[in-house]
Amino acid sequence: MTMIGRCWTAAFGLLLTTAACGSSDTAGAGTDVGRIDRAPTPASEFTPVELEATVDRLIAMINESTIEPMQMVILLKNLDTFFEPIATGASRAMGELGVTGNVLGPTDQSGDPTTSQDLQNQQIEQAIAAGADGIGISPYGDINAAAVDDAVANGIPVVTLDTDVATSKRSLYVGALNTSAGATAGETLLPMLPPPPGTVLIHGNIGSDWGDGHARTQGAMQVVKAAGYTPLVSQAAFFAGEAFDVDWMKGQIQSADPPVVGMIGLFNISYRCVMGADAAGIPDVPIVAFDFDLRTVDYMRQGRIKATHTQRQYYEGYLVPYILYGIRTIGLDATREVLAPLMDGDNRVNIGLDVVPSGKIDAYNSFLDEIGVGQ
Template sequence: MNRIGRRWVAAFGLALMAAACESGGTAGPSEQALPIQRAPTPESEFTAKEIETTLDTLVAEFNEGAVEPMQMAILLKELGGFFTPITTGANRAMGELGVTGNVVGPSGQGSDQQQRAEAQGEQIVQAVADGAEGIGVSPFGEAIAAGIEEAVADGVPVVTLDTDAKDSKRAIYVGTISEAAGVTAGETLLALLPPAPGTVVIHGADDPSWVDGMNRMQGARGVLEKADYKVVVRAITWSPPGEAADVEAMKALIETADPPVVGLLGLHNVSYRCAMAAEAAEAAEGAGAKRLPVVAFDFEPKTVEYLRRGRIDATHAQRQYYAGYLVPYILYGIKTIGLDATKALFAPRMFDESRLNVGLDVVPSDKVEEYNAFLDSIGVVQ
């Protein structure tokens, strides 16, 4: 961890000590709860300054009234991998707030999505029975709705994160908004393209049953088609031999498309396959082959490798840490100042009435080390 990170951790430790003193028991007549204090987030070009400012305003609102104890539960699909930064953010926020709560993974029940969603619904019901006054959950699917409705009927608000259960009675969704993410990715690639005409290959979703994937793809497609490019979607092959199949299919598109391919855009964590396809096509063409711009999504190790080599021009990193960090503050806000007041404070980041967009970090190939330094400074393993 670098020097900035050590300073952040030291400040965070002080905030945790204050939170621990606050939550150590019910305040007696002569005692007064300490005000909530956020540990300062290190300054960086990747710091989500608008979110940080809003959180400071939210905390000021909390401290205007009586600081109250609260119990909450954060239920995630996993605790590692993609969810590691979410876990870090949620635990940090609960420590700063001085609330009682845990971040827990799936119950392990069920072998398919439907069964896991139902088991997660049971986790919600159990959390309410255990005294939770607010619940954050990353849903496995819409089958979780019954558990959410039961919690809401008992007066316990539920906030979803990372994935949504839009047809349930959840209060707010917090995370990446697929439509907006697609537009941002399309705009990043657009800035690197030669003037139209030309074909752009999107490596993404074309299955209507995958709503988030389709929304992300359509957001990007709309940007590029509006700029008069022809868009061809190569649906991601997830099952083996997925990588080889995707690379070969995109290589063939590069070699045969009319008008010629002028760029590639990957919209999911395997988007480094676009760089592999571009390299394969350039190698087949030989000396003098034109270099194609490639824009990716997520910050997977292979994607970072291609960024460092300059073969991916930029990627879009999701702000999992901020999604996890925001949820406890929002749950606490719903309890203390109310749902409407909490949403009003976050109005600049509300995509619509009930979805809060944490946004994306656009990481160019020449900013990889700076981005890694930012992640290190907030104690996040991406």
């Protein structure tokens, strides 16, 4: 086992004895009602009003129940950069709920995706062995399906976040709906483009093996194509490295026919689109991005990236412990009913998407500061 694997095992050894700090008591077999006291979220133009109201309704339902103490674990691909707000939200929710649990993940992803995937499956096995009552996970895809199903077979509800394993028996997925998210990015870019013809390079995902990335890419492609432009996908190289990614984009831009007139980045490494444009000699091409990486924000301040689309990572992390808690206390069907305003179908919770123009960086940063996840 790797050092990371040993550290994760040690963390699970603490799972049964480490309680999140909050306003609730979990001692005893069954507790009094009305015990969750959630602090109000500061109002902002970026506050997701319906999502906030839904959390309050779920808390009201839970507070009418008599509950048992609960252990849960939230498993993330990482604990920094993109995933840091998710970890913050999950930790805060567990503190408010007073549950026993941890948010786990390596501080740096392995350069080998297979190793990371295997280690995450080990985490699920360790959560089962540690007696977890609920698991939230940001999975790698279908490679995690068997481990998720094993948890469910052991009576442990599983909620996925950010990415999904739709082929598994997980209870719910929480996050942005990727096809519509990609389409939104395309619609943001269109007003910035010259009339067609022209090529729009999409820094996305070509293969269907990563369903979420593929769906987001397809959403962007559909909007671009419907508007009369030629979509060209450059495969985002998460594991091959930045230099490889930029060089690949450069080659595609230089060989595009008709010429590239705009670029869309669909993931947290969207800032690389600026590097690709510079390498290909088209520094003035309009670019829209995804997520709020510091490098993306820097390029926005320089006017190089015109807008970004954030996935409300904090709320992804924050909502999952409440959903797991709801499943345990009031049941899955009742939890779904409360979540109905956010539901797409029977098993997907859509937390929505924020479109942040470059001129709104400071306002958005203020909102993030207010909820405790500022840059």
